[in-house]
Amino acid sequence: MTQQIQNGSTDVSRRYVLGAAGAAGAAGLVAGGAGGAFGATALRNEPMALTTVGSAAVPFLGKHQGGIATPLQARGHLIAFDLAGGVGRKGATALLKRWSRAAEEMTAGLAPSGDNQIALDAGPSSLTVTFGFGRSFFAKTGLTGQLPDALAPLPPFPSDELVAAHSDGDLWVQIGADDALVAFHALRMIQKEAAGTAHLRWQMNGFSRTPGATARPRTVRNLMGQIDGTNNPKPTDATFDERIFVPSAGTPRWMADGSYAVVRRIRMLLDSWDDLPVERQEQVIGRRKSTGAPLSSGKDGTESTAVDLDKRNADGSLAIPADAHIRVAQPESNGGAAMLRRAFSYHDGFRDDGAPDAGLLFVAWQADPLQGFVPVQRKLDGADGLTRYLRHESSGLFAVPGGAGKGEYVGQRLLES
Amino acid sequence: MTQQIQNGSTDVSRRYVLGAAGAAGAAGLVAGGAGGAFGATALRNEPMALTTVGSAAVPFLGKHQGGIATPLQARGHLIAFDLAGGVGRKGATALLKRWSRAAEEMTAGLAPSGDNQIALDAGPSSLTVTFGFGRSFFAKTGLTGQLPDALAPLPPFPSDELVAAHSDGDLWVQIGADDALVAFHALRMIQKEAAGTAHLRWQMNGFSRTPGATARPRTVRNLMGQIDGTNNPKPTDATFDERIFVPSAGTPRWMADGSYAVVRRIRMLLDSWDDLPVERQEQVIGRRKSTGAPLSSGKDGTESTAVDLDKRNADGSLAIPADAHIRVAQPESNGGAAMLRRAFSYHDGFRDDGAPDAGLLFVAWQADPLQGFVPVQRKLDGADGLTRYLRHESSGLFAVPGGAGKGEYVGQRLLES
Numbered sequence: 094m095t096q097q098i099q100n101g102s103t104d105v106s107r108r109y110v111l112g113a114a115g116a117a118g119a120a121g122l123v124a125g126g127a128g129g130a131f132g133a134t135a136l137r138n139e140p141m142a143l144t145t146v147g148s149a150a151v152p153f154l155g156k157h158q159g160g161i162a163t164p165l166q167a168r169g170h171l172i173a174f175d176l177a178g179g180v181g182r183k184g185a186t187a188l189l190k191r192w193s194r195a196a197e198e199m200t201a202g203l204a205p206s207g208d209n210q211i212a213l214d215a216g217p218s219s220l221t222v223t224f225g226f227g228r229s230f231f232a233k234t235g236l237t238g239q240l241p242d243a244l245a246p247l248p249p250f251p252s253d254e255l256v257a258a259h260s261d262g263d264l265w266v267q268i269g270a271d272d273a274l275v276a277f278h279a280l281r282m283i284q285k286e287a288a289g290t291a292h293l294r295w296q297m298n299g300f301s302r303t304p305g306a307t308a309r310p311r312t313v314r315n316l317m318g319q320i321d322g323t324n325n326p327k328p329t330d331a332t333f334d335e336r337i338f339v340p341s342a343g344t345p346r347w348m349a350d351g352s353y354a355v356v357r358r359i360r361m362l363l364d365s366w367d368d369l370p371v372e373r374q375e376q377v378i379g380r381r382k383s384t385g386a387p388l389s390s391g392k393d394g395t396e397s398t399a400v401d402l403d404k405r406n407a408d409g410s411l412a413i414p415a416d417a418h419i420r421v422a423q424p425e426s427n428g429g430a431a432m433l434r435r436a437f438s439y440h441d442g443f444r445d446d447g448a449p450d451a452g453l454l455f456v457a458w459q460a461d462p463l464q465g466f467v468p469v470q471r472k473l474d475g476a477d478g479l480t481r482y483l484r485h486e487s488s489g490l491f492a493v494p495g496g497a498g499k500g501e502y503v504g505q506r507l508l509e510s
Numbered sequence: 511m512t513q514q515i516q517n518g519s520t521d522v523s524r525r526y527v528l529g530a531a532g533a534a535g536a537a538g539l540v541a542g543g544a545g546g547a548f549g550a551t552a553l554r555n556e557p558m559a560l561t562t563v564g565s566a567a568v569p570f571l572g573k574h575q576g577g578i579a580t581p582l583q584a585r586g587h588l589i590a591f592d593l594a595g596g597v598g599r600k601g602a603t604a605l606l607k608r609w610s611r612a613a614e615e616m617t618a619g620l621a622p623s624g625d626n627q628i629a630l631d632a633g634p635s636s637l638t639v640t641f642g643f644g645r646s647f648f649a650k651t652g653l654t655g656q657l658p659d660a661l662a663p664l665p666p667f668p669s670d671e672l673v674a675a676h677s678d679g680d681l682w683v684q685i686g687a688d689d690a691l692v693a694f695h696a697l698r699m700i701q702k703e704a705a706g707t708a709h710l711r712w713q714m715n716g717f718s719r720t721p722g723a724t725a726r727p728r729t730v731r732n733l734m735g736q737i738d739g740t741n742n743p744k745p746t747d748a749t750f751d752e753r754i755f756v757p758s759a760g761t762p763r764w765m766a767d768g769s770y771a772v773v774r775r776i777r778m779l780l781d782s783w784d785d786l787p788v789e790r791q792e793q794v795i796g797r798r799k800s801t802g803a804p805l806s807s808g809k810d811g812t813e814s815t816a817v818d819l820d821k822r823n824a825d826g827s828l829a830i831p832a833d834a835h836i837r838v839a840q841p842e843s844n845g846g847a848a849m850l851r852r853a854f855s856y857h858d859g860f861r862d863d864g865a866p867d868a869g870l871l872f873v874a875w876q877a878d879p880l881q882g883f884v885p886v887q888r889k890l891d892g893a894d895g896l897t898r899y900l901r902h903e904s905s906g907l908f909a910v911p912g913g914a915g916k917g918e919y920v921g922q923r924l925l926e927s
Binding site (some may be wrong): 145146147167168209210211212213214215216218271272273274275277281285293296297298300301302303304305306307314316317318363367371382383438440441442443447449451 | 562563564584585626627628629630631632633635688689690691692694698702709710713714715717718719720721722723724731733734735780784788799800855857858859860864866868
């Protein structure tokens with residue numbers, strides 16, 4: 094899964110314009126016909142002008158980077174790079190400039206210079222490209238004076254089974270898009286721009302739901318089948334910004350309006366999990382599998398029904414068991430800690446032992462990992478019944494600065510500090 | 511978009527109903543607003559009633575199996591199984607019954623018995639599950655008398671770099687769906703039903719465009735950026751059925767209305783490819799990258815403009831070069847041979863040598879491989895300028911019987927012959 098790229102960067106200056114895709118965005122929904130003898134053949138050859146999927150764009154410039162409060166896209170790539178020897182601050186600065194320019198263009202549906210044009214005729218498809226710095230970046234660029242306290246190494250957790258080569262990294266890029274080819278294209282362009290400056294350390298591919306595949310928009314179920322992220326802070330919450338983003342007046346100054354991303358590749362022991370009866374799975378989680386309603390709720394419970402940790406069953410047992418995931422992970426159990434979990438699923442085929450190599454590319458966003466991920470994971474690891482079915486195999490912590498303004502590049506306040 | 515949900519053919523106790531998804535299908539397209547400070551956040555938190563994606567169903571029962579003439583879905587899995595020792599015809603028969611029942615239920619949006627429920631609240635999302643038999647199946651089940659001549663081993667091609675462990679197999683299953691979780695769920699259920707009877711030989715994950723991501727419905731671009739499958743026979747062609755499907759009166763009898771699938775995992779040398787100027791890429795293919803128009807066409811050429819192999823440039827050179835892919839691959843260059851190419855892209859990260867492990871999960875359908883894939887590949891291999899950028903790493907040939915009728919299972923006419 095590791096690796097580097099060896100393209101020379103080119104000076105070609107060609108851009109493609111959305112044209113048809115952008116125009117079609119206004120065309121609305123054209124219903125497909127009923128189809129012939131084998132309905133589906135004709136059925137999907139009809140024009141499907143669902144081009145809001147392709148034409149939806151997430152602004153690259155702004156107070157915060159995209160890909161944090163942005164709803165999870167159908168496809169994602171996580172990539173870590175290490176700076177090549179001797180590149181230093183100057184080379185890193187040039188790279189962040191190139192990356193920012195390419196990302197700004199691609200997220201707007203434009204082709205960066207030297208584009209390989211593989212995603213022609215797709216709109217931006219809600220593409221986001223998010224950049225972060227790992228702890229090892231600072232010494233290599235002479236910027237240790239700017240190293241945030243919050244970027245202290247994550248503590249080891251007893252059940253960690255981390256692979257160093259698939260963890261950490263000087264630079265981290267998160268790509269998300271609702272079309273797999275758009276995401277792959279962005280990945281290739283980001284790697285092309287890195288050639289000669291930074292080499293690939295690791296790369297992971299993830300996915301989530303296709304827009305429109307579920308009745309509830311964006312219901313995220315993980316590969317265990319459980320609705321995920323129910324208790325996530327919502328961008329409309331009054332406390333969302335303070336929990337997720339470093340304050341505008343926070344320290345270090347260059348991290349104003351930024352966030353910290355904890356990245357964990359969490360393999361799920363799906364064969365063991367699937368052997369459990371659904372009722373037992375629900376006790377491990379604390380929620381009903383079908384609806385996401387907490388086990389403390391009655392028949393009318395929904396995903397949004399408040400959790401009642403004190404509720405008892407008729408036999409006196411806790412409705413939400415003592416080791417249920419949501420009891421242990423609840424903000425109320427952790428002094429109000431909160432993080433925004435924004436996880437893709439992954440599935441890389443099968444391991445040599447026959448088990449699926451599949452699980453969660455867990456990405457958690459918070460203003461301070463010591464108030465967010467760390468205390469929660471400390472409690473989960475061991476106490477949480479779900480831990481038995483999970484293996485944390487990769488880990489990273491990255492400082493993700495605020496978004497770039499017009500004419501700026503991401504990380505400018507750090508690199509020009 | 512149509513729903514042809516055939517309820518009632520099962521004895522399953524639990525079923526989930528499309529409910530809201532079906533209802534929302536009529537709600538039309540809710541335009542996303544431009545959004546607030548960070549537009550897309552608001553934009554995609556709005557209900558996106560694109561639930562035709564989730565509720566679209568491809569019938570499992572019918573003259574032909576689904577997944578052949580069905581338009582390519584956004585996500586695919588190819589899986590080969592080998593029968594466990596001693597299973598024989600009886601065990602294989604029971605497996606095909608279990609698989610057919612599960613596939614019929616899942617493609618209709620119902621949960622098969624023992625369902626792990628991971629795709630709850632998704633509709634069928636155009637799920638297809640297609641079953642085929644490899645040559646090695648017949649001796650293991652005492653059915654060598656039914657082995658089709660067409661299932662003779664594919665000839666070796668000079669540039670093949672095949673890995674035996676990732677090739678062939680007793681049984682082959684192709685899964686496609688427009689939602690990744692629906693496809694993964696089907697994969698897990700198919701594997702669960704195989705437990706004890708057949709073990710996984712190889713498995714590959716693929717993808718194509720997300721419905722609605724491009725203005726032109728279902729434009730398939732491969733990872734080289736080229737529009738793929740332009741010259742594919744179309745289900746509306748008068749000769750489609752005779753080229754793709756074994757005649758109803760064909761031999762062996764059990765293959766009536768079936769088809770033969772050639773499966774090739776074709777890695778693309780994307781770093782080398784991306785180093786070529788676009789103009790050179792277009793000469794290798796014979797079509798313009800942006801539009802898919804043949805190089806023999808003028809400025810108004812489109813993907814559907816007829817190819818003129820004799821057209822010459824002002825300097826006398828062939829407009830479509832002698833080694834251009836479309837010249838060598840054209841049916842006109844191959845005595846009218848035709849196959850239906852229905853390829854997913856794949857991307858499994860990076861190889862140890864730093865190159866992307868990515869390319870095409872090429873699946874070609876034809877009534878007779880000796881009239882379809884074999885002569886075309888014989889010509890392509892070596893003569894085709896594209897060959898330099900491709901590596902065929904896996905290969906399989908599978909006999910895919912006709913579809914099951916009501917109360918039947920796929921392969922019944924073989925297994926009860």
